[in-house]
Amino acid sequence: MNHFNYRENDLYCEDVAVKEIAQKVGTPFYLYSHATLARHIRHFQKAFAAVPHLVCFSAKANSNLAVMKVFVNAGAGVDIVSGGELFRALRAGCDPGKIVYSGVGKTEDEIIAALRNGIMMFNVESAAELEKINEVAGTLGVKAPIALRVNPDVDPQTHPYISTGMKKAKFGINIAQALEEYQRAQSLPHIQVVGVDCHIGSQLTSLSPFVDAIAKIRTLVSTLKAEGADLRYLDLGGGLGITYNNEMPPDLEDYAAAIQKATSDLSVTLVFEPGRVLVGNAGILVCRTLYVKKGEIKTFVITDAGMNDLIRPSLYGSYHGLMAVDRSVDERGTMVADVVGPICESGDFLAQDREIPAFETGDLIAVTSAGAYGFTMSSNYNSRPRVPEIMVQGERVMTVRQRETFEDLVRGETIPEDI
Numbered sequence: 001m002n003h004f005n006y007r008e009n010d011l012y013c014e015d016v017a018v019k020e021i022a023q024k025v026g027t028p029f030y031l032y033s034h035a036t037l038a039r040h041i042r043h044f045q046k047a048f049a050a051v052p053h054l055v056c057f058s059a060k061a062n063s064n065l066a067v068m069k070v071f072v073n074a075g076a077g078v079d080i081v082s083g084g085e086l087f088r089a090l091r092a093g094c095d096p097g098k099i100v101y102s103g104v105g106k107t108e109d110e111i112i113a114a115l116r117n118g119i120m121m122f123n124v125e126s127a128a129e130l131e132k133i134n135e136v137a138g139t140l141g142v143k144a145p146i147a148l149r150v151n152p153d154v155d156p157q158t159h160p161y162i163s164t165g166m167k168k169a170k171f172g173i174n175i176a177q178a179l180e181e182y183q184r185a186q187s188l189p190h191i192q193v194v195g196v197d198c199h200i201g202s203q204l205t206s207l208s209p210f211v212d213a214i215a216k217i218r219t220l221v222s223t224l225k226a227e228g229a230d231l232r233y234l235d236l237g238g239g240l241g242i243t244y245n246n247e248m249p250p251d252l253e254d255y256a257a258a259i260q261k262a263t264s265d266l267s268v269t270l271v272f273e274p275g276r277v278l279v280g281n282a283g284i285l286v287c288r289t290l291y292v293k294k295g296e297i298k299t300f301v302i303t304d305a306g307m308n309d310l311i312r313p314s315l316y317g318s319y320h321g322l323m324a325v326d327r328s329v330d331e332r333g334t335m336v337a338d339v340v341g342p343i344c345e346s347g348d349f350l351a352q353d354r355e356i357p358a359f360e361t362g363d364l365i366a367v368t369s370a371g372a373y374g375f376t377m378s379s380n381y382n383s384r385p386r387v388p389e390i391m392v393q394g395e396r397v398m399t400v401r402q403r404e405t406f407e408d409l410v411r412g413e414t415i416p417e418d419i
Ligand SMILES: *Cc1c(COP(=O)(O)O)cnc(C)c1O
Pocket: 058, 060, 061, 079, 102, 103, 199, 201, 202, 203, 237, 238, 239, 240, 273, 274, 275, 276, 277, 372
């Protein structure tokens, strides 16, 4: 469910017509619905209300401060993967005691910052990283709370670039070595073992990989407890999928029921790191048709948004819906076209061979389900300023990130004398 709907012919975000925002801020821009964000976090928390749990929003899906603040207001924590995300989470007002830190390549400086701020736990991804955290914590005179990210070797049946829980992945510690690694962690003076973690992939559309993963790690949890480890958290990562086109991801209630059933006897606090499911359908990218170019074989709709603004179609071959912001365009009928951006790359497309409304120059297009991994993966490629992020709350329109300027593009650059 989301708050992007037509009233008469006009696409609205909550109580504001999208075309009015386009008039005010220009195109392209990302547009988020506050009500959808708030609804999604509450829905997730409610699904697990019967058991001790903490929802830590995965910042990399959408790290805008205002977006994070909506979740922080609802009592959520944040799952971070860099020092920059730590900075953002704190700036958004997140309680450091609700921050979990994942990722395979944490640097010494990042570990120091996380320890100084007193985060909830590190999700440790290798033996070498465990050593490093122990050493840094020793220097600071503290104990680092950790979980090991266990790789349960299950196939999440999703795109290979977003599968993380199979043996061949760079992520986590192989389940076969996990117990031994935990025993080593227990013996390190500056490490405090507090949890077990796993995250097997993203955009999962069936429950079985989640259930299979739990089946594989639950023995580890009980063995560790039996050995006297003070295990408080079982972090099950994120990964629940959304509908982009015709996918049928599980309902949150079914996801919650399956997980609660599989973990009911473990007496741990469940931790979740959802990203996409909270923000994906809470955001759209709005762009304008610049030209329609009829080639010999193909028709191209050229928009002012390119792969630097939304890279998912180019990177993963992902599907995003394309809707006319003014639905009267539909009366012109449809055509089959490639919808492409202005970037000098043949991989620069939003859709290929898609049946779409017969867009003409000037038409606004809403690229749907763009709230996750949209703006955060955007870049300045082709020296294009990054687009603004707008949030609507009821009738209120808020610019939560300004459009970059040309000056922003060269900030930090210098031309040394005499070159
Ligand atoms: C990306 C990521 C997530 C969020 O994944 P979604 O599919 O967006 O829910 C959670 N945890 C970790 C460790 C991640 O890398």
